[in-house]
Amino acid sequence: MPTPPRLGDGTTPDLTTVHFACVNCGGQLVFHPPTRGMKCPSCGGERPIEASEEKPAERDLLATLEDQRKPPSAQAVTSGPQKELVCPNCNGHIGFVGSLTATRCPFCASPVQRSDIHEAPNRLPVDGVVPFGIDTKAAEEKVKDWINGRWFAPNDFKKYSKTGSFTGVYLPFFTFDAQTYTEYEGERGDTYTVTVGTGQNRRTETRIRWRHVRGAVDVPFDDVAIGAENSLDPERLRALEPWPTQAAVAFRPEYLAGSMSRFYEKELELCHSEAVQRMNNDIAYAIRRDIGGDHQRIHRTDTTWSRQTYRHLLLPIFLLVVMFHAKPYQVFVNGVTGEVHGERPYSWVKITLAVIAALIVVGIGLGIYYGSK
Numbered sequence: 001m002p003t004p005p006r007l008g009d010g011t012t013p014d015l016t017t018v019h020f021a022c023v024n025c026g027g028q029l030v031f032h033p034p035t036r037g038m039k040c041p042s043c044g045g046e047r048p049i050e051a052s053e054e055k056p057a058e059r060d061l062l063a064t065l066e067d068q069r070k071p072p073s074a075q076a077v078t079s080g081p082q083k084e085l086v087c088p089n090c091n092g093h094i095g096f097v098g099s100l101t102a103t104r105c106p107f108c109a110s111p112v113q114r115s116d117i118h119e120a121p122n123r124l125p126v127d128g129v130v131p132f133g134i135d136t137k138a139a140e141e142k143v144k145d146w147i148n149g150r151w152f153a154p155n156d157f158k159k160y161s162k163t164g165s166f167t168g169v170y171l172p173f174f175t176f177d178a179q180t181y182t183e184y185e186g187e188r189g190d191t192y193t194v195t196v197g198t199g200q201n202r203r204t205e206t207r208i209r210w211r212h213v214r215g216a217v218d219v220p221f222d223d224v225a226i227g228a229e230n231s232l233d234p235e236r237l238r239a240l241e242p243w244p245t246q247a248a249v250a251f252r253p254e255y256l257a258g259s260m261s262r263f264y265e266k267e268l269e270l271c272h273s274e275a276v277q278r279m280n281n282d283i284a285y286a287i288r289r290d291i292g293g294d295h296q297r298i299h300r301t302d303t304t305w306s307r308q309t310y311r312h313l314l315l316p317i318f319l320l321v322v323m324f325h326a327k328p329y330q331v332f333v334n335g336v337t338g339e340v341h342g343e344r345p346y347s348w349v350k351i352t353l354a355v356i357a358a359l360i361v362v363g364i365g366l367g368i369y370y371g372s373k
Contacts, residue, residue: 018113018253020047030258033132038254052250056128058177058309064124065269102170102261113253113261124268128248129170129314131255133336136168139318142333146340167321168335170256170314171232172264175223175245176275179307184287185214189295208295217286221279225315226271228264232319233330239341240317240334247336248313261314268310 020029020038027042037048102113134142143166189208197203223245227237249255264271283303288296316335320342321328331342 020254020257023047028257029254031132031255033135036131038257049252049254051252054250056248056250056311056313058311059127061176061272061308061310064310065272068124068268101263102256102259113256123263124312126172126251126263126314127311129251129255130244130248130316130336132168132259132316133244133247134338136166136318138338139168139333139335140166142338142340143318143320143331146331146342167260167319168258168316169260169262169319170316171237171262172228173225173243173313173315174228174264174268174271174275175225175311175313176221176272176279177223177307177309178221178279178305180219180221180279180283180303180305181216182219182283182287182301182303183214183216184290184298184302185212185300186287186291187211187297187299188213188291188293189297191294210295210297213291215287215290217283217290219279219283219286221282223311224275224278225313226266226274226278228266228271228312229262230265232332236330236332236341236343237317240332240337240339243315243334244336245311245313245315248311251314256314259316264312272310 021027022029022040022043022045024045025040025043027040029038029040029045029047031037031049032039032046035046036051037046039046187210189210191206191208193204193206195202195204223243225241225243225245227234280303283301284298287298287301291298318333318335320331320333322331329343331340333340
């Protein structure tokens with residue numbers, strides 16, 4: 001096998017790798033979702049993962065945010081420089097760019113991980129991981145069913161999807177807990193009807209009777225998950241919820257073997273701001289329910305926040321990227337539940353034919369209706 005090329009200037013080939021060799025054949029073990037252990041793709045040998053019984057700990061949010069505002073040390077690991085690792089299987093040199101922390105060697109497909117990320121200075125450690133619950137074959141079937149159900153997608157797109165890039169990847173999330181107590185003032189509106197006018201102008205009007213209200217609501221939050229990676233559409237990721245964060249286990253690199261993985265690019269404070277927006281929306285919904293009536297107006301709120309904690313978790317997804325007419329289309333699969341969401345092109349030919357068919361059906365129906373009179 002020819003020696004793989006080395007990367008250019010600016011690389012650091014001195015990092016150590018994390019890999020797991022099969023004791024039977026020397027191949028590289030990967031995580032096997034059906035058994036929640038490790039399996040060798042070459043000989044089928046298996047090895048259990050000695051998972052900790054302790055759940056990932058909740059960390060004090062306010063204390064961590066205060067600590068993060070301190071100037072970083074010179075040893076901080078960032079996503080900017082390119083890193084280079086040597087594959088333990090073929091000695092090929094693998095480039096790790098940006099937030100990538102685990103991948104497969106492009107020369108021999110062996111799974112390789114960086115060892116310098118999750119315990120690096122000035123990086124928040126990974127508290128836990130939700131392991132993949134379905135394997136690649138099951139995820140591909142989920143995507144196939146989803147694409148076949150997109151009636152208005154072009155037929156060529158469905159063919160392209162069989163050759164698109166399909167990858168299992170662990171993405172970084174921060175999850176937030178909080179207990180909230182909110183006092184509010186507002187108005188409750190109840191509809192009623194009155195009869196007005198006389199003679200031919202006599203009619204019924206619907207009106208709203210408003211009255212001032214005040215009260216308070218308690219709203220707890222548990223594991224509000226915010227994606228901490230910039231390259232993927234956050235709305236698509238949110239559509240994969242709910243994430244089974246109760247299934248999170250203490251981080252072990254064995255769970256990442258065979259998949260790609262990334263560390264966070266969005267800092268904790270920014271992710272917390274996004275979580276607070278979502279929480280405030282839920283608090284407003286709870287207030288409207290508490291006000292009751294047919295209509296609600298919220299004039300003032302005063303929220304007290306307590307028991308604020310967070311966890312840094314790696315959550316699993318499968319990502320299908322299909323290039324169709326020079327445009328990438330992404331389809332996401334929740335790596336535990338199998339929930340599928342994504343984007344696809346539309347066939348205007350199919351849409352036009354469907355509209356014409358609907359008009360024909362309506363025309364036939366009207367013809368039958370008026371013909372019977």
